[in-house]
Amino acid sequence: MTAYDQRREHVLDGCAQVFAEKGYDSASIRDIARAVEMSAGGLYHYCSNKQDLLYQVCDRAFRSLIARLEEGLSHVDDPQERLYTVFVTHLTYFLDRPDELITLTENLSSLTPPGSAKIRELQRCYYDIVSGVLASFPGITATSLRVATMTLFGSINWVHTWYRRGIDGGADELARVMTDLFLNGLAPAYKCSPSSPKHVD
């Protein structure tokens, strides 16, 4: 990693922070410059324009996320454990680098061509992985697979709007609750033991 690359990483960190806090549109080049302690003009040594900064942040974040998930899934075979791996990997990444994931979920729609197409490709890649995990459950149909996958993404991507550090438990606990919800639902008692609707373990 060259010195230039290191500096660029630092710039992208600052971008993610500012984009996550104010959103792409109301984040000004001067805001970013202040966050990385550089002049506005100086930023243009690490990007071609403001839009390019958003692209670089999204690209880096998506690639990290996909790499982590592929690594995590490579050790696990059981479908239920693989589902847990999806949740815990994404949530761990979120707690680890919240600004990047917030930028990714909140500002994707601010991307313009041609960068938007490349990022959408990464998004598709991520979708296929998660969808593949869900597809291994028996009894799932084509339409319910799509809805279930999108519902899962919605659940995960919504976390940043309500999660509070120190109050809401770590990634493992959150992932456990969500996995249980997706596997067994809210009313397993109704379904499995109609004679004792109150029983739960």
Next chain:
Amino acid sequence: MTAYDQRREHVLDGCAQVFAEKGYDSASIRDIARAVEMSAGGLYHYCSNKQDLLYQVCDRAFRSLIARLEEGLSHVDDPQERLYTVFVTHLTYFLDRPDELITLTENLSSLTPPGSAKIRELQRCYYDIVSGVLASFPGITATSLRVATMTLFGSINWVHTWYRRGIDGGADELARVMTDLFLNGLAPAYKCSPSSPKHVD
């Protein structure tokens, strides 16, 4: 309803459309003026400033949504049917007036005091209703109630990012799939079938 109020409704419709399409920050007063076929200055007869327009759109949308949900739930007693009612009401509203709901979910964070506090109160009201529905399921704990409620919101609020008209089925079908997922999960076969003694905890 006075003529002024009617005209104001028309202005808010245009705002919702522009906000949903471009986002609050990059939607200009002139964009909105063009959408409602009025001059930029003329808009200020229906608001005190741009921020006020966002507030009015959010306020109107949230109140409609809450009213619809309260009405719908008032006819239903069974917990499982009440859960379906939550899904189908929200999704119907989304398919009915997508711009308002998109503005609500995408631009809430652009609200500033004092309007933001008032909207947050409506949000809290909506949360309490939905949380109450989920709380009626046996075996749900305090933390899992919070996570389940937020997961439900995430699922619903994410729909606008992937739904495609004419391809993805109506509100009732979507609500049915989601309700089934939340009630029974992906692996009811694993849990209930006698041939599969293993279960997750």
Next chain:
DNA sequence: GCATCAATCAAACAAACATCCGATCACTTG
């Protein structure tokens, strides 16, 4: 037919914006 009043407009305002540019600065290399 005159006065009132709300609704609307075009024009103008300062502020903020992304971007560009010439001038330095801190270095390595000969």
Next chain:
DNA sequence: CAAGTGATCGGATGTTTGTTTGATTGATGC
């Protein structure tokens, strides 16, 4: 030391922003 080079800066540019202002219109009441 001299020359060269990449990084960074402050300032300037032209555009767009939200908002204000003063004038104009069209209808209503007298």
